[in-house]
Structure formats: structure tokens, C-alpha cells
Amino acid sequence: xxxxEQSPQNLTAQEGEFITINCSYSVGISALHWxxxxxxxxxxxxxxxxxxxxxxGRLIATIxxxxxxxxxxxxxxxxxxxxxYICAVPSGGGADGLTFGKGTHLIIQP
Amino acid sequence: xxRVTQTPRHKVTEMGQEVTMRCQPILGHNTVFWYRQTMMQxxxxxxxxxxxxxLDDSGMPKDRFSAEMPDATLATLxxxxxxxxxxxxYFCASGLxxxxxxxxxxxxxxGTRLTVL
Numbered sequence: 001x002x003x004x005e006q007s008p009q010n011l012t013a014q015e016g017e018f019i020t021i022n023c024s025y026s027v028g029i030s031a032l033h034w035x036x037x038x039x040x041x042x043x044x045x046x047x048x049x050x051x052x053x054x055x056x057g058r059l060i061a062t063i064x065x066x067x068x069x070x071x072x073x074x075x076x077x078x079x080x081x082x083x084x085y086i087c088a089v090p091s092g093g094g095a096d097g098l099t100f101g102k103g104t105h106l107i108i109q110p
Numbered sequence: 111x112x113r114v115t116q117t118p119r120h121k122v123t124e125m126g127q128e129v130t131m132r133c134q135p136i137l138g139h140n141t142v143f144w145y146r147q148t149m150m151q152x153x154x155x156x157x158x159x160x161x162x163x164x165l166d167d168s169g170m171p172k173d174r175f176s177a178e179m180p181d182a183t184l185a186t187l188x189x190x191x192x193x194x195x196x197x198x199x200y201f202c203a204s205g206l207x208x209x210x211x212x213x214x215x216x217x218x219x220x221g222t223r224l225t226v227l
Contacts, residue, residue, distance in 0.1 A: 023111045041199065041220070042218070048214070071148070073133065091166075098145075100153040
């Protein structure tokens, strides 16, 4: 079973700062997911990527398959970016189900 | 606006009672997942289905939990009897998987917050 480590667990930053959240996993994968969980509890899929980089607005996700590592970046952070960001990978053995990191609780202060 | 729906959104019950949670996946999606989220364990996979067939339920306590898909528009997760340690948020997610590309984006429902007293 894949193991997923995220860092940092908690991050507080000022509005406008550049944010980086890291994710490492133990078993080779074909795709990695970044999810956002709002304070109200809803979970939204931000990215699914298998190589290189993807960008959506101020969010950028990168992955290095050889190093089993991915990063999520937020440029020009805003208080509305405050949420829990969760990295997830396929559980392994051909399963579609996901194994999740513990999440990074991000707070952006005005 | 296609989305995954779950009912009920909140459920409070007493230990020993049966609990049934329902999920309507996005129309056309062929995979359905049940996840559980607790403060201690975070998000965990309980079970998932592809084309209504159960593919993996290894994350589910078999003695009290059961998951079914009676038809393509309904997935159910049942706990009988419920215990206080089952208190958690239960999420359903759906996606579209192909034989050569099983790993696709998953769309999450709003969750069912279960409290077992």
C-alpha cells in the first residue's frame, strides 16, 4: 500500500505570500491528486497529474515521478485560499481507490 | 451542474442502531468510492465499485459495514450495529475510469456527518 507524507502540517502566512506544500509517496504511481477541503467540509479536486506541471489560476502543481514527490504552489495567496490541502495517490495494485496524506492546514491572514 | 449527492447530510443515532447512507453518483460515471474522514485517521478508503461491481472493500470492517450499488444511480453504505467509534464524515465520490486509464479525477459529494452516541 502506498504511503503518503505531506508537509507542513500547518502553515500560516500573510496575504500575498508564495505558498509551497509538499507531498512524498512510497510506491510508483501513474497519477497524483491534489484536493482542497473548505472550512465547511466540502472536498474539491484541484489537480490530477502524472508528469510535469499543471497550472490553474494562481495554483501550480508539479510532480517528479522519479523522486516520488509533488508540490502544490499558490502564488499571491489570498485569505480565501485558507483551507486544508490534501495530496492523494492510488492505493496501489491497480486499485482506483486513493490513499491520502494527512493534509496541510493553510491559513492566509489579511 | 452535475454533482454527487449524499443523504442524509447529518445523522445522529444511538449505539446499536442501523445507519444507512445514500449516494447518487454523477450520471455516466462508472466508479463509486466510499471514504471516511476522522480527526485521527484523516481520509480513508472504505470501498469502491466499478460498473456496480465491488472491486475493493478491504478498508471496511466486514462484520458491521456493508456497501452496495442496487443500480447505477444509487450507492448505499450501511452500518449495523453502529458504534461510537463509527462517528465520522462519510464521503462518496464518483469518477469515470477506462480499462487503459483507470486513474481519473474523482468528484466528491458533500459528505454525511455521522454521530453515534
